[in-house]
Amino acid sequence: MREVYVAGIGITSFSRLEYPLVEIAAYPGLMALRDSGLKKVDHLYVANMGGGRINGQTGLASAVVDHMSLTPAGAETIENGPASGASAIKQGYMAIASGMHDVVMVIGAERMREANPLEATDFVATLTHPQAEYIYGVTLPALAGMFTRLYMEKYGVTARHLAMVAVKNHKNAMDNFYAHLHEDITIEGILDSPEASTNNPYVADPLRFYDVCPVSDGGACLILATAEVMKKINKPMIRLAGIGQATDTHCVHERKDPTELLAVREAARQSFKMAGVKPSDVSVAELHDAFTILEIAESEEVGFFKKGEGHLALERGETQIGGKIPINPSGGLKAKGHPVGATGVGQAHEIVLQLRGEAGKRQVKNAKVGFTCNFGGFGNNVVCLTFIKE
Amino acid sequence: MSVDLEKILRPVDTPLPKFPAKYMTLANGQEMVVRQAERDEIPDILPHVEPLIHVERDFYNIVAARLYSELLAYYTYRVQDEYVLVAQIDGELAAIVNGRSVSPDVGMSYHTFSLRRGLRVGAHAFATKMEYHIDILKQKEVLIVAESGIGFRRWMIEYNLEKRFHIPHELGGCPSWSLTKELFDKARNTLVVGRRPVPEHLLAKAKAGILPPSDPPKGPEDLLAATRSMLDSTATSLIEMRRKQGGKIQ
Structure with a gap:
């Protein structure tokens, strides 16, 4: 197989965008073309989860390829729940590695704030089992709440640990112009003050408002290319070196131990093996912290810390920028935002920025290996990516 | 015979109890003071409202324009029984809420205007305004409308307001919603926060001057x-x- 590199990147603000879904997709694509210096692509993959349901827009890739004047390039929409972004990157990788194409554009785009918060939560809940979960009113925050309670009882994670994740990621997002939330929250403000229960009310006990990611609009783009193409453009050689994908039971209750995120563990293992690196080699990671507990759990499952010790590493400051393994320097889903179909591409965008050394104030020093974990469903479809700076 | 036209034009205000200042800790750890603005402070507030008339996002433009006129009307005695509360963080203007007393039993909420976005600044200011009507003015209900989706979620949904659609609100004649004392009591433990007395240094900082917001809302x-x-x-x-x-x- 041929090696695959990132030739260009682009992103929109992950907040509320006041233009249509097609333009949310096209804008980062145009930025990525400008970044790479390329003018054409062979193929376009567009990751999106809710276009048909929320925006009344199906066949998104066909609309985007024409909107960007990239016809007659092939174009496909990729839907794999919240893991759509990394799944689309995987498709792009395979198209180039196989020799089928030389330059592929991968876009993730979502426009969720057209729906009100209740509708948005319900839309995301449609990825649960229709007869065994959804019909009983299960939502993703509800599943995460139950998961958190189990984790707390089993490993001693406390509300303070969850708040520490939120504070860290909000702090990181302060230096990210494109982040949804620019609120430098404190433990006192969301946990200890007399007003904390109103500032930070329970959403799905024990998860509170600041334990949950916002509903965001946003788009991000990566242009993938062969080594030959990279020789013609003057961009840093960031190689997409490893991809892993794994699934787990659709219903969370069918898992032997619901606190074990087996799909995360397996996807990460595959990705590291393919890249030829170990978790300890990773300089910077973007993990799928749709809920604060997930950053802690995923940091263990991917192999950064022993199972049940992620919160202890957090206490020691090892996941901060400047720590042993900085996690979510972008602000993560928690503060950067979570436009579901775009999230995986947004994570990769941040890692490429970090490996290029272009992340500004939130730059992780000497970043050589970057890792992303894009978590679909409630851990039933996970895609992990490993990037290496050459 | 000379006529003092001003005496005819100027409504006679009903003496209303003053709002006792309070303070609260925000999610970012900063302390926000909410206090009643005196009439002679209005000229210090207006310059911070005017720029937002041109911010075409989340209805800031229309709310700023209407609020500007309400503040001006209050300053020049062209509205009856109006009051203005300001929320300040380190002296900076964070929110303005205003309204008026229609009768001893009924209050009319005008606007809730956040100059510092996020952190429930607007929500805290609105809750404080409702506290003024229900707890201080002892009114039975407050008539409310929303001009933005954010306002609708914050007031109509969070407080589960009752419909009073047969009563045109003073803001554009729109159908009114009502926060009754009963609804306020239900929300008291979850949505209404704040402590008294305000520490002297916080109150002194707030009263020393209304400083401009360091990060006011901006257009796209x-x-x-x-x-x-x-x-x-x-x-x-x-x-x-x-x-x-x-x-x-x-």
Whole structure:
């Protein structure tokens, strides 16, 4: 197989965008073309989860390829729940590695704030089992709440640990112009003050408002290319070196131990093996912290810390920028935002920025290996990516 | 015979109890003081409201324009029984809420205006305004409308307001919603926060001067969004752009 590199990147603000879904997709694509210096692509993959349901827009890739004047390039929409972004990157990788194409554009785009918060939560809940979960009113925050309670009882994670994740990621997002939330929250403000229960009310006990990611609009783009193409453009050689994908039971209750995120563990293992690196080699990671507990759990499952010790590493400051393994320097889903179909591409965008050394104030020093974990469903479809700076 | 026209034009205010200042800790750890603004402070507030008349996002433009006129009317005695509360963080103006007393039993909420976005600044200010009507003025209900989706979620949904659609609200004659004392009591433990007395140093800082907001709401920064909003039929963005460029406003 041929090696695959990132030739260009682009992103929109992950907040509320006041233009249509097609333009949310096209804008980062145009930025990525400008970044790479390329003018054409062979193929376009567009990751999106809710276009048909929320925006009344199906066949998104066909609309985007024409909107960007990239016809007659092939174009496909990729839907794999919240893991759509990394799944689309995987498709792009395979198209180039196989020799089928030389330059592929991968876009993730979502426009969720057209729906009100209740509708948005319900839309995301449609990825649960229709007869065994959804019909009983299960939502993703509800599943995460139950998961958190189990984790707390089993490993001693406390509300303070969850708040520490939120504070860290909000702090990181302060230096990210494109982040949804620019609120430098404190433990006192969301946990200890007399007003904390109103500032930070329970959403799905024990998860509170600041334990949950916002509903965001946003788009991000990566242009993938062969080594030959990279020789013609003057961009840093960031190689997409490893991809892993794994699934787990659709219903969370069918898992032997619901606190074990087996799909995360397996996807990460595959990705590291393919890249030829170990978790300890990773300089910077973007993990799928749709809920604060997930950053802690995923940091263990991917192999950064022993199972049940992620919160202890957090206490020691090892996941901060400047720590042993900085996690979510972008602000993560928690503060950067979570436009579901775009999230995986947004994570990769941040890692490429970090490996290029272009992340500004939130730059992780000497970043050589970057890792992303894009978590679909409630851990039933996970895609992990490993990037290496050459 | 001479006539003092001002005596005819100026409504006679009913003496209303003053709002006792309070403070609260925000999610970012900062302390916000909410206090009643005196009439002679209005000229210090107006310059911070005016720029937002041109911010075409989340209805800041219309709310700022209406609030500006309400503050001016209060300052020049052209509205009866109005009050203004200001929320300040380190002296900076964070929110303005205002309304008026219609009768001993009924209050009329005018506007809730956040100059510091996020952190429930607006929500805390609104809750404080309701506290003023229900707990201090001892009114039975407050009539409310929302001009933005954010307002609708914050007031109508969070407080589960009752419909009073047969009563036109003073803001545009829109159908009113009502926060009754019973609804306020239900929300008291979850949505209404604040402590008294305000520590002297906080109150002194707040009263020393109303400082401009350091990060006021802005229009869309994204070029593409800005381009599209220029196509808006109100042309507000276009006017604002020309104003910034020093060009002639048509």
